[in-house]
Amino acid sequence: MDAILFLSALVGLTSVLWLRYKRSQGNSIPTVGSSGIWDYYTGGFRFLIRAPPMVKEGCTRYPGRVFRVPRLFNWEFVVSGSTLIDEVASAPEGIMSSIAAKQEMFQADITIGPEISQNPYHFETIRVTLTRNLAKCFPDLHDEINYAFDETFCLHGADWKLVPVLPTMMTVVARTTNRLFVGPPICRDPDYLKLVVQFTIDVAIRSQIINLLPTRLRPILGPFISSGNESIRKGMKHLAPLIEYRIAQEDELGPDWPGKPNDLISWLLETAEGQERTASRIVMRILFTNMAAIHTASATFTHVLFDLTNHPDYIAPLREEAEQAVQELGWTQVALNRMHKIDSFLRESQRMHDNGPVTLLRKVVDPAGFRFSDGTLLPFGSIITAASRPAQFDPAKYEDPETFDGFRFSKAREDRDRTTSEGVSSRQMIATSADHLPFGHKHRACPGRFFAATELKAMLAHLVINYDLRAEMEGVRPPDDVFGPIVLPNRKAKVGFKKRQ
Template sequence: MDDKLLPFLYGVGAVVSIAWLHKAVYGPKDPIPAVIGSHGLISSFTAAYHFLHHPMEVVQQGYDQYRDGVFRVPRLFRWDYIVTGPKRIAEVGSASDDVLSFYQGAADSIQGKYTVGQEILDNPYHQLTVRTSLTRNLGRRFPEVRDEIVCSFDEVLSLQGEDWKMVPVLPSIMQIVARTSNRLFVGLPLCRNMEYLVLNIQNTIEVVQRAQRLALFPNFLKPLAAPFIVTREKRLRQMLKFVGPIIEERIAKEDELGADYPDKPNDVISWLLELAKGPGRIPPPIAARILSINMAAIHTSSMALTHALFDLTTYPEYVQPMREEAERVIKEEGWTKAALNSMHKIDSFVRESQRLRGNGPVTMLRKVIHPDGFKFSDGVVIPFGSFLTVSANPVHYDPTIYERADVFDGFRFSKLREEMALESDERVFNRQVVSTGIDHLVFGHGKHACPGRFFAATELKAMLAHVLLTYDVKAEVEGVRPPDYTTGMIAMPNPQAGIWIRKRR
């Protein structure tokens, strides 16, 4: 098809969105209140456009107006329902999968049918690999993680002597995270292959960006628009160049020597092959899942660590206490995964950074798939086919939940843990980075909380401790934190901003 067709499809999508809004406004009335400004045809279209560009403000407005309730906001082709209040958040987190679908919600958020492929959506067993095999092997393989952190920081930052260097944070951290993650995923030497790393970083960026573009089209136009927008097939072909021969060799060895053959690599490829069945036990579907695992790992950890470094340089008073903690713990316990659990201040700093920065205004996207809809305990019903989310950013900034909620307090959670420990409060472990709750939703909450959060937390704390012990850092402009960047429903650290860094004397 001609490339000129894409603007035409956008135009058709705009017409369809206006028609949909007209039907939604003048059709059957929904008992769930709409956020202010979306009750008439023109105001509905304006509100949908405003929400597209200012989601943080709109969700905060709804949160303030409908506290402990449910409100709805107009998207281009549907209403989204947003939940507030601890009781409702808990109900969403524990809802049955045959009523609220986590997987269909996740597929919508990244337009997964087009960006990652229907086969992965229909059988997401790679998430089980992350939840079980990857998490279980973190301690055993931590020495390799530590080794890759040291090597990747040294090579990516490429510092000379004791001179200060301005480093673009997000691009640098994405390289470091990609290398470190792939030391676990595929091992040496592939984890240091620059072409392989660039492929995974580019794929991560493209999936996020191109999913947002596809979301601008009504569903019936997406199959026509997708070939112009997504790069899935191209990226899969590139990935197969790197991992296809490795996968074929592993399959051949298992067929010849059995599943537990001597010196079998302990990595993601082996873990995926343990679960792959029938026609899925060939290189293309395995390679596609390695791409997907990389996408999740690189995106989540890179954003979180970049935020943490911006906070570290904006609030330098936290450097020395955390540095002393890291020195003490490593002297006593060495560089181990277990030692990271003793770094309470570093853990708290990362958790507080996540609280204030987060990933966006909402989280826990679910699709209502039961014909009778989803019914809250107080009788409120979300209709079948709707998408439901939980307010996240407003919860993290709620002064009734957190004292001085809008103030960065790096040791907020370590102080809470100390107080709870003195009182023998069993909730002491609910204030760690990996802990989810109705008041801390960065990793979601409930039975579908992020399965990779244990790996992410290990990686983040180990990297931050390494930075503290190895480098001096300072803000590009003293006392000024680079403004965050919001694109659609995603909040992220400023991709152009940098910090000054040098090796410690």
């Protein structure tokens, strides 16, 4: 009896796989990593461990075209070349949706809450209100950077100390970010910081478990797998009294009540209406915004420190630029804008070490599909990404692209005779293009990139002015950690720090 059940299940599984594979074969778009039914599924597993070389292979074999790679449960379409990347970035949300793609990848309605995808008003709050307040909030930002580094490094005297970079930078970034989000003392509370750091990890892991379930079972079993409600409950313990006090003050004294803090809680309340104007909904928005802010910035800055200690000749000129700007203008946003070399170093590190080989995650939501200018048609429901690493290593766009050149972009900015003002601005860290995609591109580029750039530049300037740095192993850059299409800086690697006397 057991043998019959086993054979029946095997026949059923084989039939399902065959039907799914046959449906996929109707698509004429070229493939990488698959040539038959079993290769399709083994290719999905190979993508988990060899995503970067598979994407590179696709771009080499099909330059400037669309190709597809097998994932465990679906095809993923990858576009290469600046023309098609621009078309993906330019497509309206109602045709090619970033929100729907992220909802599917992270099962956001279950792991975070449907309110985020149905009413993402916080995007505009970050893009407009936070950006406008950066100069005014910069003293608080720098103050927290100063305290955060002192307290996390715990350096004494003139001794060197090896510091685990990525976890340390997560703490510093979480504190600095939340100084502007929720203010002190909560931004320094270890339990709160643990919550906002862990939230992203929980969503990433649990959403993938939910994605293993049949579609119809996800809304039934997903809530038991998700930790979203538990995270909100923990967040409420920290933030609910503060948020409820702010709401009461506004109700009694008006929106501009005396002593109103200038932080994300206040900015969200300025826009929130109805049910969104409650403590639980504001907590949910703050957790989600932290999810977007902490891990990417921490990974970026960790890569920067690996690059800086692997190329220590850059430390002196970066320090000289930062000290001169601060001496003349103090620790201000204006001084930060003068630090072209620091800006360039960060941008070059981003170019060479982004978060993976693909970006611009999208889903075709137009029932008619999406047709590219070369005639390629992607059907409704297709998941699309853009090949970022090949674009950022294109020798037609970057001279000697395989070589790290920390001042690649500041040189172009300083050469005013050969560069237009538009060309100068296009080389800033916050600028996006089809050949520089760490912050996305065009109208759906990262809304918080202005804040991220300010935070990272201030952190790097503070470090080079106040600390000496050296690699754990001279001349050796720690290898990246690769998880499918996600590339992260080495989680265990350390860098040596010493307080400058």
